[in-house]
Amino acid sequence: MKNQRVVEPEYLFFDAEREKKFITGSEAIKEAIKRANVDMAIAYPITPQSESMHLVGDIFAEGYLREYFRGENEFAVMSEVTGAAMGGVRVFTATGGPGTLRAFEMFPTWVGARLPIVCAFLTRGINSPLTIQPDTIEMAYMLDTGMLMLHAETAQDLYDMLLKAFIIAETTEVHIPIGVFADGFFVTHTKEGVEIASEDIKLPAYDPYTAPVPVMDMENPPVRQMRDPFVMKSNFISYAAHASWQQETVSAGERARKYIHKYLGGLVEVENEDADILIVTSGTAVSQSREAIALAKEEGINVGLIKIKSIRPFPTEEIKQLTSKAKAIIVPEFNRVGWLSREIKSVVNDSDKVHGAPRVYGGMTMPIELILAEIRRCSL
């Protein structure tokens, strides 16, 4: 193994000297995992994720990880990741688009088993017809798995969110999986300046003996501590136990809010919140919105921006409060269904003022002129 110095998470996140490198999002994933003290990574290729786990394989060869292998398919990978996490190791994988859906059964399973798995979802369109192009529709399916969901705008976000996700996910009272989402191609395949810490330092190791469930340690008693199969009982108290179990996993997500504030500075970032028109969005739609807001300003239209970093838990109170005085709320999205628009409509006081537009999909880029046109419409 590479000889790296273990440092406190806060030091790695906030205090350690950083060097700016011009790298892709996929390379940012590699750099994060290099410093994350990951025991095991399991890979299965799918565009646009393939390069990231390929690069993680490279750092395995360099001695930064203890174990790395390729699974048979996405469902197998997510199942193997489950076993690794139950065995008490820090584990990482990544997927995207159809791979996410193929593995889908395992995501609520991770949550129910209280496994602190960190998975990067590098989003793309869902078949059919076959597409490999950018789209965030898979996030709509993930909203109710119970997983925590962070959405990166940039490669910098991706690097920082991945590292911080391990520490948030492994906190005893949270201890549920975190998906770090980034828009495929736009983030994964383009280069930008990313500030990263020295590769000589890494996070402390995961301690599975502080977990809220017993680690499956086959060398020590009691190895029989398996999860209850409620499916085998048909009586009220078994149903009530399953309900209580589900409530507890939702509670775990609620408890994560405090740590998202601590490590990510909050669930949202806000600019010019007093403006009459607010754009509320996440991922690379935030970057496009920034450009549109600058153009609107030149036309004398005052527009604010709320960047949502945490999709789950959702910043319900923050959105409710920040949008209370806005006359119009614009929600640009890279998907057909408008899942973020639905989320926002469900929490604001007056859902009529939410404009779920522009919406692009099928692999389209989002021209800033579309956002600007929406701003102009709302300013009339």
Next chain:
Amino acid sequence: MSNNLYRVQAGPEGYLPPAAAHMGIELPEKGNALVEGSIVLEDEAMQKIAEKILMAKNPVFFPGPLILWAWNEKVIAKATAVNELAKTSGARIIPMPDYRPKYPMINPEVEINPNHPNLTIWHNKIDVCVFVGVHCHYANVALKLIRGGTDCYTIALCGEAGHEDAMISLRDVNLDTLKKLNEIIKVKREELK
């Protein structure tokens, strides 16, 4: 009910009571504790624990796998302290040795299953119970079930961050905390004579 009005109190609360965390109850920071959903100083909560246990008709400690199995010397010392604490309190001990399902059912006379805690509480007519050494997830699952279906008063001595779903919860409980609580109970017992 408004989130900020919710209080974690003895039940039976009903068919499917909410998780306290959904109702705005937050875990305490280090040095603090929870009493019925309110954050108080740890010392205040310890006094309340002593009072509740000593005033109970049938208090019972439910030690879990984290202290029932001799994982290491520290655990053995904690288990000894819990045993002492139960003796001082005049409480019985009913163990939660593991979390597996038992078929056709557990013997509620001698053990407690976190997924069916009501059986043991009803059978033994337990009015105050103390969780200690139970993994947090299983403790929270059981604590909600107890609040939903029984009138038992729940106390959690947690080695980690505490439990919103217990009526009284300490956090970061270690050997010193257990010994301190033992002394508080001794003093309180004399006061109540």
